[in-house]
Amino acid sequence: MTIDDKTEEMLKNLREQGYRVTPQRETVIRIFHEAGDKHLSAEDVFDILKEGSEQISLATTYRTLKMLVKMNILRELDFAETHKHYELVDTDAPPHHHIICLNCNKTIEFEDDLVNELGKRIAEKHGVEIVDMQFQIFANCPHGDDDEKRTHRQ
Amino acid sequence: MTIDDKTEEMLKNLREQGYRVTPQRETVIRIFHEAGDKHLSAEDVFDILKEGSEQISLATTYRTLKMLVKMNILRELDFAETHKHYELVDTDAPPHHHIICLNCNKTIEFEDDLVNELGKRIAEKHGVEIVDMQFQIFANCPHGDDDEKRTHRQ
DNA sequence: TTGAGTGCAAATCCTTTGCAGGCGG
DNA sequence: CCGCCTGCAAAGGATTTGCACTCAA
Numbered sequence: 001m002t003i004d005d006k007t008e009e010m011l012k013n014l015r016e017q018g019y020r021v022t023p024q025r026e027t028v029i030r031i032f033h034e035a036g037d038k039h040l041s042a043e044d045v046f047d048i049l050k051e052g053s054e055q056i057s058l059a060t061t062y063r064t065l066k067m068l069v070k071m072n073i074l075r076e077l078d079f080a081e082t083h084k085h086y087e088l089v090d091t092d093a094p095p096h097h098h099i100i101c102l103n104c105n106k107t108i109e110f111e112d113d114l115v116n117e118l119g120k121r122i123a124e125k126h127g128v129e130i131v132d133m134q135f136q137i138f139a140n141c142p143h144g145d146d147d148e149k150r151t152h153r154q
Numbered sequence: 155m156t157i158d159d160k161t162e163e164m165l166k167n168l169r170e171q172g173y174r175v176t177p178q179r180e181t182v183i184r185i186f187h188e189a190g191d192k193h194l195s196a197e198d199v200f201d202i203l204k205e206g207s208e209q210i211s212l213a214t215t216y217r218t219l220k221m222l223v224k225m226n227i228l229r230e231l232d233f234a235e236t237h238k239h240y241e242l243v244d245t246d247a248p249p250h251h252h253i254i255c256l257n258c259n260k261t262i263e264f265e266d267d268l269v270n271e272l273g274k275r276i277a278e279k280h281g282v283e284i285v286d287m288q289f290q291i292f293a294n295c296p297h298g299d300d301d302e303k304r305t306h307r308q
Numbered sequence: 309t310t311g312a313g314t315g316c317a318a319a320t321c322c323t324t325t326g327c328a329g330g331c332g333g
Numbered sequence: 334c335c336g337c338c339t340g341c342a343a344a345g346g347a348t349t350t351g352c353a354c355t356c357a358a
Contacts, residue, residue, distance in 0.1 A: 020312060020357055042348080057315045062348060078232045082323090083347060099280055108280055115276075118268055119291055126253055126262055128293035135289045137273055139282035174332055174337060196323080211340045216323060236348085237322060 003033040010073055017071065027054045028064045032074065032088045037109065039077055039085035079107070079136065095119075097135035104141060157187040164227055171225065181208045182218045186228065186242045191263060193231055193239035233261070233290065249273075251289035258295060 007030050011021045019025075031048050032040065040048075046061045056064075065086055068074040077085040079100050094116050099108040115135050123130035155163075161184050165175045173179075185202050186194065194202075200215045210218075219240055222228040231239040233254050248270050253262040269289050277284035 015358095018312095022313065022357075024314075059316075059349080060314055063313080066349095076234060078234050099277065099282060101282065102285060108282075110276060110280070112272070112276060114272055115269075115289075118266070118272065119289070122264060122266060122269075123253065123291055123293050126264070126293075128253060128255065128262075128291075128295045130291060130293045131256060132292040133290065134292075135269075135273070136287065137277055137282075137284060138286040138288075139277055139284045141282045169333095176332075176338065178339075213324080213341075214339055217338085220324095 003030065006033055013073070014071065019067070019071075023054065024056045024060050025064055025067075027052075027056065028061065028068070029073070032086070037087065039087045039107065041083045041085050043083065075132070077134070095133055097137075099137045099139055101141040102138055106141070157184065160187055167227070168225065173221070173225070177208065178210045178214050179218055179221075181206075181210065182215065182222070183227065186240070191241065193241045193261065195237050195239050197237065229286070231288070234292070249287055251291075253291045253293055255295040256292055260295070262295075
């Protein structure tokens with residue numbers, strides 16, 4: 001399935017839910033598809049927009065991201081930073097998790113059936129209905145520059 | 155060991171690291187001890203302070219929290235919210251994890267050796283040196299008020 | 309046509325910082 | 334006494350919101 005197809009499918013989804021399909025929304029969704037599995041912040045999206053021909057205000061960028069999260073098209077990620085990141089929800093794929101390098105700020109994504117299974121089991125044990133899970137491993141990767149070390153996690 | 159003993163020990167720790175021991179710092183540490191295993195935000199700490207006899211400015215509250223994280227006395231927690239939470243580091247205890255109810259915003263703490271073991275193994279497999287890990291399960295607990303439902307996670 | 313969506317600027321929330329004075333060691 | 338800490342107020346970054354206008358349906 002091409003990026004266009006995937007984008008079109010999500011737009012159809014929006015329309016069916018009573019949302020209007022605007023060029024702004026289409027562009028934001030396309031940006032996430034083109035970004036592959038990268039995590040983008042609102043500011044990232046806005047910067048990409050500034051480069052391209054489609055100009056969208058920062059306010060609309062934020063409003064669109066929030067709406068897409070509510071629509072379950074994007075997932076909100078909370079690493080220990082000042083701002084949030086977003087990534088496309090892939091309903092076919094199992095949830096994936098992240099290793100966050102405290103030196104270079106890079107993230108490594110990983111999938112792990114055991115983690116997912118364990119999460120489900122823990123939720124059951126506590127009698128709650130699971131919606132999402134995120135396993136975050138904070139670590140230092142081998143080649144890190146200490147210069148850029150983050151201060152908010154020792 | 156009493157709360158006073160634990161507080162005193164941490165203050166000694168500060169002194170040894172070249173930090174000054176001020177009534178403000180003592181008070182903040184004591185508040186966390188008295189709060190048991192609750193997670194407090196900067197604003198929470200400040201509110202508790204306002205109630206009590208010790209008045210501390212919000213700026214100092216933030217500065218103290220940040221310093222205590224660097225000292226590894228507090229751990230910073232990032233649930234999917236606009237502000238951070240802090241909890242006492244217990245170096246004897248294994249890391250614990252959280253179930254966050256999307257309805258009522260309450261958190262359930264849990265420990266799980268399997269999760270910790272799995273985290274360690276995953277870090278090893280990826281060749282990174284683990285510093286901390288947090289398994290967050292976002293869920294709905296049975297009795298939730300839908301009124302207070304959080305918007306930033308569908 | 310019409311109200312959901314947009315852009316702009318102002319507002320808000322959380323957190324940090326500059327500066328002058330205070331106090332721990 | 335020295336310089337780290339504090340309080341205050343102002344600044345800062347990220348995100349939200351009020352309002353008038355625009356455009357998708």
